[in-house]
Amino acid sequence: MASRGTTDPAEGHVGPKIGEPLWPPVVSLLAFIVLNVSLRVWLPSEGLVGGRWLLPAIELVLVVVLVAADPRRHSRRALRRLVLTLVTLLLLTALWATAVLIYRLITGSKVTQDPGPLLAAGTLVWLGNTLAFALLYWLMDGGGPISRSSRPTPLDFAFTQQMNPELAPPGWRPVFLDYLHLGFTNSTAFSPTDVMPLTLGAKYSMLVQSTVSLALFGLIVARAVNAFT
Numbered sequence: 001m002a003s004r005g006t007t008d009p010a011e012g013h014v015g016p017k018i019g020e021p022l023w024p025p026v027v028s029l030l031a032f033i034v035l036n037v038s039l040r041v042w043l044p045s046e047g048l049v050g051g052r053w054l055l056p057a058i059e060l061v062l063v064v065v066l067v068a069a070d071p072r073r074h075s076r077r078a079l080r081r082l083v084l085t086l087v088t089l090l091l092l093t094a095l096w097a098t099a100v101l102i103y104r105l106i107t108g109s110k111v112t113q114d115p116g117p118l119l120a121a122g123t124l125v126w127l128g129n130t131l132a133f134a135l136l137y138w139l140m141d142g143g144g145p146i147s148r149s150s151r152p153t154p155l156d157f158a159f160t161q162q163m164n165p166e167l168a169p170p171g172w173r174p175v176f177l178d179y180l181h182l183g184f185t186n187s188t189a190f191s192p193t194d195v196m197p198l199t200l201g202a203k204y205s206m207l208v209q210s211t212v213s214l215a216l217f218g219l220i221v222a223r224a225v226n227a228f229t
Contacts (some may be wrong), residue, residue: 006033020145022066024176029063032131039124042117055093055128055178062086062135089181089196097125098212104125105219122220126187132207134183138176140201156202157182160194187213191202 036056065083101121142148142155154162159178161168178195185193190210197203 004042012122020149020173020175022159024180025138026063026066026132027216028176028180029059029066032127033059035127036124039120042120055090056084056098058090062090080139080146083138084144087132087135089130091136094128094132095208095212096126098129098216101125102215104220105223117124118220118223121217126216128188129209129212129216130131130183133175133186133205134180136205137182137202138179140205141174141179145175150229154198156197158196163196183209188216 110119182195
């Protein structure tokens with residue numbers, strides 16, 4: 001899955017790249033792990049889903065797999081399934097955390113009465129959903145980064161550079177940071193912005209993300225205003 005060349009022993013040259021650099025998703029996950037652990041240490045334990053360490057543990061395992069993955073030595077299909085399984089688990093845990101936080105907001109749980117912990121918990125859940133969906137989009141689109149590197153046309157998502165090729169250099173392909181931007185804008189605008197979903201899987205993944213973000217924003221802002229006043 002990394003951006004590595006393949007060497008032909010007969011001709012002695014490096015072939016085309018088979019993916020893209022993995023440092024952007026790895027750095028994004030590591031940054032979120034640091035924030036995740038810091039806020040979880042500070043937040044009351046009753047306001048956390050799966051204890052303090054479930055989400056950071058899943059994220060750390062995903063980082064290890066991404067760093068250790070080498071498509072030249074292992075089955076690309078098996079690696080993609082493993083990474084997709086971990087991302088799906090991360091996404092389900094993030095959605096579970098969202099549901100629990102919304103339930104606590106509705107029932108007026110103690111953790112939602114103090115504006116500080118409330119905003120910290122809301123930020124943590126929102127960022128977790130944004131990162132999880134960005135990883136899902138990155139793996140979903142066109143069969144993942146490896147398959148996408150040899151696909152000339154968009155499959156699940158159409159980016160501006162693909163719809164208007166004159167705006168991008170020849171052979172442009174979306175990378176993880178493009179999907180992170182997609183996840184962020186869908187979480188804040190609650191709808192597609194500069195990237196259009198083309199398949200049902202892409203459309204309904206974005207629908208779930210925007211619905212979750214809208215519910216979080218509405219309930220957290222309302223509760224925070226009430227707590228401050």
